[in-house]
Amino acid sequence: MxxxxxxxxxxxxxxxxxxxxxxxxxxxxxxxxxxxxxxxxxxxxxxxxxxxxxxxxxxxxxxxxxxxxxxxxxxxxxxxxxxxxxxxxxxxxxxxxxxxxxxxxxxxxxxxxxxxxxxKLMVGHLLEYHPAVRFLKETIDKGRLGQPYYMYTQRVNLGIVRQDENAWWSLAPHDISIVCYLFGSEPVSVAAHGQCYLQRDIEDVVFATIKFTDGKMANIHCSWLDPHKIRKMTIVGSESMVTFDDMEATEKIRVYDKTVAIKQDITTSYAEVISLRFGDIVIPKVPGGEPLALECRHFIDCVLDDKPVRSDGIDGLRVLRVLEAGQKSLKSNGEPISPEDF
Ligand SMILES: NC(=O)c1ccc[n+]([C@@H]2O[C@H](COP(=O)([O-])OP(=O)(O)OC[C@H]3O[C@@H](n4cnc5c(N)ncnc54)[C@H](O)[C@@H]3O)[C@@H](O)[C@H]2O)c1
Missing domain, CATH: 3.40.50.720 (NAD(P)-binding Rossmann-like Domain)
Structure with missing residues (x-):
């Protein structure tokens, strides 16, 4: 500029x-x-x-x-x-x-x-700037998990109980943005179940399943009515599996060299043989940095240097469509709803 x-x-x-x-x-x-x-x-x-x-x-x-x-x-x-x-x-x-x-x-x-x-229009999808999430993105893009199959996230705690939005709108934007960012695919349906215990018509807890164009799947569990503070996700791929626990001070990521392989065994008349592999568990060193400071710096640099914004308006719109589809599904007894409808 x-x-x-x-x-x-x-x-x-x-x-x-x-x-x-x-x-x-x-x-x-x-x-x-x-x-x-x-x-x-x-x-x-x-x-x-x-x-x-x-x-x-x-x-x-x-x-x-x-x-x-x-x-x-x-x-x-x-x-x-x-x-x-x-x-x-x-x-x-x-x-x-x-x-x-x-x-x-x-x-x-x-x-x-x-x-x-x-x-420039940027949305505060904070976790897209988390060094551990960047590490996961590189791990997936370099093919270290093989073909990513599915992932699930948990964002639960006691509070903050909001009155102007439910737990889905308050907590899930982070998870939806991470899931779409990591998978790099378009969501095609959202099926969500939730319940309102504390206030009328405001869901305190939501379990939502998002399916993607290429067969990947993600489940999001979010709640402000839970005894534990959990910020965790697990990604399962064809070659290995990985967890990210944001409550851990240093060892946030663990890569599990575990998988299931199906081979055809000609000695048993072409029967399919399922073999389980239990390999090492690696705790990689992940670069540090406060996600919020990195996010704000990204916005400043993108404006001053005219660079594309990672969590731009289109990213924000994708998350909004998933939120709206999930909201409709919540009110339709978990019926799968397409984000394309919004
Ligand atoms: N990125 C994250 O991790 C994260 C965490 C919490 C909240 N948020 C988001 O931050 C936003 C604010 O949430 P919050 O918890 O801080 O809410 P809040 O209610 O604590 O703060 C909102 C503030 O906006 C002010 N305000 C409202 N209308 C205004 C106006 N017209 N002009 C000037 N000020 C006005 C209010 O007086 C209030 O102080 C929400 O979008 C929320 O989703 C993001």
């Missing part, structure tokens, strides 16, 4: 927004100029942490400043579309926290608007 430093404004300084404020305030090649929130008390907290920022309760005022190159939106999901649309209309590169919007049709408008205006 012909500049060395990106001038950024963050809109929404709540539970997650305050992390984005810290990250953009301390990032290289970035000047965090403004922080905006409706809550004056939250703004005072941020001003105390980072005295150089200016604060405002009016995001439209911030959009009017020509010095602001990019806007980072960390408000509640229901306002992502309106603020995102106004930000793009005002000519600002725009980063929106996950999920991109509350419906796929709105996500599509944002993607088209960014394209029309020649602006």
């Amino acid at each position: 012909g500049k060395d430093i990106l001038n950024v404004a963050v809109v929404g300084a709540g539970y997650w927004g305050q992390n984005l404020v810290r990250s953009f305030a301390t990032a290289k090649r970035c000047n965090l100029k403004y922080v905006c929130d409706l809550d004056e008390k939250l703004l005072a907290v941020q001003k105390k942490r980072f005295p150089f920022i200016k604060t405002s309760t009016d995001f439209e005022e911030i959009l009017g400043y020509s010095e602001v190159d990019a806007v980072v939106i960390a408000t509640e999901v229901g306002s992502h579309f309106r603020i995102g649309q106004e930000s793009l209309e005002a000519g600002k590169h725009t980063y929106i926290e996950k999920p991109l919007a509350s419906k796929a049709s709105d996500g599509k408008v944002l993607v088209e608007l960014a394209k029309e205006k020649g602006l």
Whole structure:
């Protein structure tokens, strides 16, 4: 974009927004100029942490400043579309926290608007920037698992219980984005079961199965009503299997040299012989780095150096379509629904 430093404004300084404020305030090649929130008390907290920022309760005022190159939106999901649309209309590169919007049709408008205006649109699919997930992606792409067959993820904890969205919309965007990123294939159906125990019509726990064009399959278990804090995934391939446990401090990834092979045995009249292989379990060294810092740096670099964004609007739209298909399936007793319908 012909500049060395990106001038950024963050809109929404709540539970997650305050992390984005810290990250953009301390990032290289970035000047965090403004922080905006409706809550004056939250703004005072941020001003105390980072005295150089200016604060405002009016995001439209911030959009009017020509010095602001990019806007980072960390408000509640229901306002992502309106603020995102106004930000793009005002000519600002725009980063929106996950999920991109509350419906796929709105996500599509944002993607088209960014394209029309020649602006970067990024969605906060944080885990696509996790060094361990990058390692898994390389492992799969280099064929070390053989043919990837299926994977399952668990994102469960006690809390945070949301009132404006269910556990599927709150927790699953991360898993859907990782599953699609790692498999690199298009989801064709989503079948989801869930139950509402704490609040009317808001699912606390969801089990969803996503099928892909090429026969791969993923199961996502998400819940805010669980005694354990688990952030784990398992990927099973034709040659080996791998687990990623984000709760482990250092040994996050384990590669299991285990597989099942089916051979034809001519000595037993061409019978099929199933053999199990139990090989080594390897704990590879994975590069470090805070995912949020890496994610924010990626956004800054993509805007300044005009590079493609990994978790771009199209990625965000794909996740939204899976979310909507899953939501419809939840209300249709687990019927498989195509994301293409949205
Ligand atoms: N990437 C992650 O791991 C992660 C984790 C948690 C939340 N999130 C996402 O971050 C977003 C925010 O979630 P949260 O938990 O921080 O919510 P929150 O309710 O704690 O914070 C939202 C903030 O936005 C402010 N706000 C709302 N409308 C505004 C407006 N028009 N102008 C200025 N400020 C406004 C509110 O006052 C509030 O302080 C959501 O999209 C959520 O899904 C991401």
